[in-house]
Amino acid sequence: MEIRQLLPQDIIDDVSRVFALSWKDAYRGIVPQNYLDNLALNRWSVALKKERSNFWVAEDNGQIVGVASHGAARDEQYPAWGELRAIYLLPTVYRMGIGSKLLHASMQSLFNAGYDDIYLWVLEENHVARRFYEKNGFSFHGEKMPHPIGGKSYIVVRYVYYK
Numbered sequence: 001m002e003i004r005q006l007l008p009q010d011i012i013d014d015v016s017r018v019f020a021l022s023w024k025d026a027y028r029g030i031v032p033q034n035y036l037d038n039l040a041l042n043r044w045s046v047a048l049k050k051e052r053s054n055f056w057v058a059e060d061n062g063q064i065v066g067v068a069s070h071g072a073a074r075d076e077q078y079p080a081w082g083e084l085r086a087i088y089l090l091p092t093v094y095r096m097g098i099g100s101k102l103l104h105a106s107m108q109s110l111f112n113a114g115y116d117d118i119y120l121w122v123l124e125e126n127h128v129a130r131r132f133y134e135k136n137g138f139s140f141h142g143e144k145m146p147h148p149i150g151g152k153s154y155i156v157v158r159y160v161y162y163k
Contacts, residue, residue, distance in 0.1 A: 001098065002058070003105055006057050012045050013042050015045075016042050016048055018065065018067045018090055020039045021090055023088070026088075030125045035149070051071070054070050055068065056068045058101065066089040066098045066102050068086065070084050070106040070107075070109060070110055070118075071083055072113075078117075082110030083120065084119070085120070087102055087103055100136060103136055111163060116163040117160065117163065118138075118161045118163075119159065123147070124144065124154070124157045130157075138159040138160060142158075
């Protein structure tokens, strides 16, 4: 297993596939099953092509099995913060420490870029992800906001990490 930055020769559809398969598993019971069943594996490919420089991937035997994305804060009220935007794994590699390695690689990239504080948004109902972030030093900040998925509004909550 290798944790590395996304390379120019990596196929972005492989990254999108990890997003989609992770969503289909992790959001089962949270997001309507019909929506998850209809997620195309290349659903995120176009958007991901624009952000290639801010990705870490986990590669196993030539296959991308995990992805983490990060960058400067997108929220204007946090201009000096870094943002963890996504961590997704193929369900076959859950609970193998890969998510933690991707998280720490992204966090280190943000620290190296000069960000001392990091935030992320996570679905309020995604208790597995919330426990993962808490185990890795993030804490619930108290902020919530609506987030649309498939025509339905969900609540996302902000987690923060102070260096």
